[in-house]
Amino acid sequence: MKSFWNQCKEEIKKKLNKSHYEIWLEPTSIVSVGDKSITISVPNSYYIDRINKDYLSIIKEAVNSIAKKDVNIEFIVNINPLEPAVSSTDHEQGNSRGGDDIDRQIKTAPFTGLNPRYTFNNFIVGSCNQFAHAAAKAVVEGLTTYNPLFIYGGVGLGKTHLIQATGNIILNKYDNKRLLYVTSEVFVNDLITSLQHNGMKIFRDKYRSLDILFVDDIHFIAGKERSQEEFFHTFNTLFESHKQIILSSDKYPREIPKLEERLRSRFEWGLIADIQPPELETRIAILKQKAEEHRVTLPQDVAEFIANRVKSNIRELEGSLSRIIAVSSLKGKEISIHLAEDCFRDIFKTREKVISIGDIQKAVAEYFNIKVSDLKSKKRERNIAIPRQVAMYLCKELTNLSLEDIGKSFGGKDHSTVIHSQRKIERLFKENNEISIAVKLIRKTIEL
């Protein structure tokens, strides 16, 4: 069924402008094939309008030519675009035939807020997160009563991944668990909207009748009085009826500022598991797996190069990988250590800090082993004049300051002195290798 639609897509691709194809047809997937009709799922209702208006005839042509008969095409909106619509029918009765049936089933599938992309399979375990991982697994197995399970760790270390994966596996394992994943933001917004529209009963029914409640980034609830109050009661109701609560935060409960004491103590009732920044081996493993997901080959030396430089955080690690992939396709070069150096030079080395005249003077004085005050003096000895000219040259190259300002910072010289210095150094570059090496080295220390 999938390959049928892929064939159709290939056919359509030939007939459409590339960017139109990528926007309007790439995100579609097939839901069902009947005798006389097929059902295509699209991300939202705007797609249906747009496709009906502009692309229906092209699609029809392609489908008919591949199916070799006249087929009706129906569109439905996929409520969870990342999840292949087919799988959501699996755990229902399963005798789905027509598009109508599927349509109904998708609409009645309970909303969990979970993204199926996060699984335990693509969660890499290292000693940094092994404890949190084990705790989450234990909750899934229902072996223990860790309630609440409180997972904390710095930004970009995989808290969301871990708790969503927990949710997804529970969803697969048990048919009739009512679970809901929300961020604190969703909880807070939901509450405020409910208060405004007299919808508190619905709100309470929604949150207090769950079997498992996941709240991501719970620390954002701190300082919001009404939300903390409501969450306190939600927590109590669930806890008393032995329902599971799983929370994540960027800090240990006691360290969350402005968090109410009664919530803090409750968060500490169950199990608190931390996630630490990954070690080198884990970082390399993560890069390799991510590269596989992107279907690119990542040479070992490049993986090590990145893993050695991005240490604190998985999100940035993955970001670095996607960056090198993007640059490699932009430049049409294969991923190699050279490309990596090229791609990250600006980011790892220069760090684009704002370079001041003071930084330059300090670095130059250090290199030539003279005093910064010498640079600003009127001394004309060669061992001071040359460094001064080098410093002025670098100020002009590395800052946006006016030549007058640069001159002033060197003991009140005027702009023509700066120009003169620049020309002199540029000339020396050609004649005197020593100077060009000196400038290069100083530049490096400044930009580091």
Add this chain to the structure above:
Amino acid sequence: MKLHNLLKNKQLIFEFHTTHKYTFKNFVVCDENEMAYNISLQISQNPLKGINPIYICGGSGTGKTHLLQAIGNSIKKSFPFLSLLYVSSSDILKQYDNTLSYEEIIIISKEYKNVDVLLIDDIHLINNADSVQEQVFYIYNELISKGKRVIVAGRMLPEYIIGLNDYLKSRFLSGMITVIKPGQDTIKKSILKKMALDENLIISDISADYILNHFNRDINELHRVIKKINHYSLGNRRKVTPELIKEAIESL
């Protein structure tokens, strides 16, 4: 009633305001900005595809705003059905002013979450405004999870923005980062001449050198100088000559 008024007043802000003068065509490409230019061009041809977010980093006057607006203008033209929004952090700070209730904040954030392409300029100005950063974080998460496009520009790399929260730093570092370095003087000279030409001024190499030697050599400053020269020449009804430029500059 208050909410209603709020929405009415805010409505205008959610229209895409860009200056049409910023396009890819009049962007002067040089070694220092080539990568940023290519990436921007690619995004504008394929707004919802590829690595996300894009972070453009460069000192004042290196052309960040120009690129952001060029992306905006180009997308608006080729993909009129996409809704896009260009804001500077200072606009965002103004919008979420301290007197708002949380209900009102939610309404504003909701508007932001509805766009397909969000371009945020001068992100470094958002530092130290914690509650606003929190909203930007929510907006960012929502847009990224829906596969929308986010492009951010700032003077420094996220990690060097003092007062920017870690959760934003880490997110801005998770996509494409491209650094524009200060341009060389030859490039600046051609930019300067081009800017002058936009004001219908023709300036000689000597005059251009003179300007570059006497002022902060960032683009905004140069722009200001060109305007002054133009005014001075119009005000005094004299042709633009090196002498006039000197006089105009001295009168500044």
